[in-house]
Amino acid sequence: MKIKIINTSAHALPNYGTEASAGMDLRADLKEPIVLKPLERTIVKTGLFIELPIGYEAQVRPRSGLAAKHGITVLNAPGTIDADYRGEIGVILVNLSPNDFTIQNGDRIAQLVIAKHERAEWTQVDVLSDTERGQGGFGSTGV
Numbered sequence: 001m002k003i004k005i006i007n008t009s010a011h012a013l014p015n016y017g018t019e020a021s022a023g024m025d026l027r028a029d030l031k032e033p034i035v036l037k038p039l040e041r042t043i044v045k046t047g048l049f050i051e052l053p054i055g056y057e058a059q060v061r062p063r064s065g066l067a068a069k070h071g072i073t074v075l076n077a078p079g080t081i082d083a084d085y086r087g088e089i090g091v092i093l094v095n096l097s098p099n100d101f102t103i104q105n106g107d108r109i110a111q112l113v114i115a116k117h118e119r120a121e122w123t124q125v126d127v128l129s130d131t132e133r134g135q136g137g138f139g140s141t142g143v
Contacts, residue, residue, distance in 0.1 A: 001053075001114065008088075009047025011106055023061060023111030026091060030105040041075050041094040044109050052083040052114070059113040060091055066109070071097025074110050 007013055014024035028034075029047030036042060052058060060079035066072040075094040091110045095101050103109060133141065 001056075003053075003114070004051040006049040007047060008049075011047070014048070014112055023113045025063070025108040026060070026089065026110045026112050028091075028103050028105055028107045028109050030103065033105070034103040036072070036093060036095040036101045036103060038095055038098050038100070041092060043090040043092050044103060046089045046091065046109075048089045049086060050081065050089065051086065052081070054083045055116060056083055057081060057115055057117050058089075059115055060089070061111050061113060063108060063111055070101055071095060071099075072101055072109075078113070 005013060009027065009029035011027045011029065014026055016024055026046050026048070028044045030044070034042055034044065050058060058081035060074055060077070060081065062073040062077050072093055072095055075092040079092060081089060089112075093103070093109060
């Protein structure tokens with residue numbers, strides 16, 4: 001699939017790390033480093049603008065290494081970029097660790113997954129079909 005992209009950063013376009021990778025790394029496009037204090041959040045710009053085809057979204061997801069090693073994650077994971085959005089891609093990062101974390105220009109801060117999606121059309125009814133689970137909520141099927 002070909003997707004139009006504008007890159008105003010000094011960094012390479014997002015790319016797949018391996019042949020089987022689902023996500024492409026997004027890099028911070030910063031004039032100066034950002035120090036993210038514990039429990040603080042910020043929007044980190046990427047310098048990227050995309051034009052997705054209708055029926056697709058771009059999902060902004062955390063990088064597992066940042067989460068596991070430093071407690072840094074994408075706050076609204078996955079963040080959704082709609083096909084009609086033309087603004088700069090920004091990543092909402094949060095620091096869930098007890099330590100300050102410094103984001104440098106060019107750091108890999110998140111990953112981007114392109115995904116096809118459907119649009120729902122609601123059919124209002126008075127009764128839903130029965131299932132084994134029924135109305136069992138959180139934890140109702142076990143640990």
